Amino acid sequence: MLSEDYIYMETGNKVIDEAVQGSATTIESKGNGNRKVYIESYGCQMNFSDSEIVASILVKDGFDTTKDLQEADLVLVNTCSIREKAEQTVRNRLQSFQHVKKAKPEMIVGVLGCMAERLKSKFLEEEKLVDIVVGPDAYRDLPNLVKQVDEGKKAVNVILSKEETYADISPVRLLSNGVSAFISITRGCDNMCTFCVVPFTRGRERSRNPETILNEAKELFEKGFREVTLLGQNVDSYLWYGKEGLKKDYKNLSDEEKEKSMNFGQLMEQVALISPKLRVRFSTSHPKDITDEFLAIMAKYDNICKYIHLPFQSGNTRVLEKMNRGYTREWYMGRVDKIKEVMPDCAISADIIAGFCSETAEEHKDTLSMMEYVKYDFSYMFKYSERPNTAAAKKFEDDVPEDEKSRRLSEIVALQRDHSLEANQGYVGKTFEVLIEKLSKRNDQELAGRTSQNTVVVFPKENYKVGDYVTVKVHSCTGGTLLGKAI
């Protein structure tokens, strides 16, 4: 799954128990009298990527985008349901829009994404906070839904699709620094981890036409972008077989479909071949599906970043089975061994859940020992949060007391803090190729970029600029950042 599911936007050792982040669009309106849309995104990278698709659909319909809520005619919130706290954040935000709406009653408020899908028309009936409710597969219908609201109705479309991948839509790059961009390659998830709401909110898994993915990546490179991140809940199960449709396994393809097929490794290779100056990242990998073939391709190309986000969730095989993750502790360790064998310099990060149903204190220790085994560069760490209608909610008791969940989470966080610092200390004295992404937040005489391993490096600006590749020697570090100097 994409951690927050993927919020996986920033590096650093983050506890995302409450850190569902909102972020407004950054494109200024063109000031030509068109109606203006303001979009705020919460949750995973996929949501941020979807918001760019939504912006593209609305711009085509005559809207301009704005980052100023006050001047918006249409306010959209792209939402996350992954944990209860994520939903509460969005509810609070929708409440605050009500105040703006008092002064400006004609302003339309719409809710997009996973919460829209999960709550459907309940959003209109019970919560009375919004005019439009649109699920992740219905964004093409937005212009029509806005029209319905203009006519005085409320509008809902939460139909999930077996084909929709928005393959032909060229996203408006809302949040981009002009250097890195997201490209969605799959939608939905078929894995049915018992704790997870995503298969219900994002529907069945579909792979996007590779031609459209490659064209999008090429266009981005031509526009000056230097990094793309291929996104999916489980990128390793990407499989194109000639047409848009539900996920199939390779063994079930017809001869004709096999002929046309492309798997994730093959897709990665094609993207990597666009230019050695285009970095390729991907998220999220699934331990049960990441193949040796893919790891070999990753190792072969310098521009495929040496960084894998490989959630393990729990270090205990009984708990993993109860989570329906499809692998054991030993299998996961075997995948890590293989990664380290073929790419000794590859960084690995994880998602970890503390206090899943019936997890004992001893089983929790297996999670800590897994962390010791792998020594993750960083992790996204969560307390288990029961989600309505998931298999876990239906079949298991959420029986680890809240204070015990907190205790386990704090042990996990403390250990990760040590490991992140250790990992960064290991980088001190070494040199890295860094892709410059922005001015440093703290000092405008410094630039910030990332290494292939996804670690943030800050160094004096000199004459370098955003979008350049530069070789930096690291001289010191904190737990989250490397400090260095260009050489």
Ligand code: 5AD
């Ligand atoms: N409770 C806590 N964490 C969860 N995740 C997914 N569902 C839940 C839940 N119900 C975490 C998993 C996943 C990440 C995106 O969010 O670790 O990989």
Ligand code: SF4
């Ligand atoms: Fe990820 Fe499992 Fe949720 Fe799919 S069901 S999104 S693999 S955690």
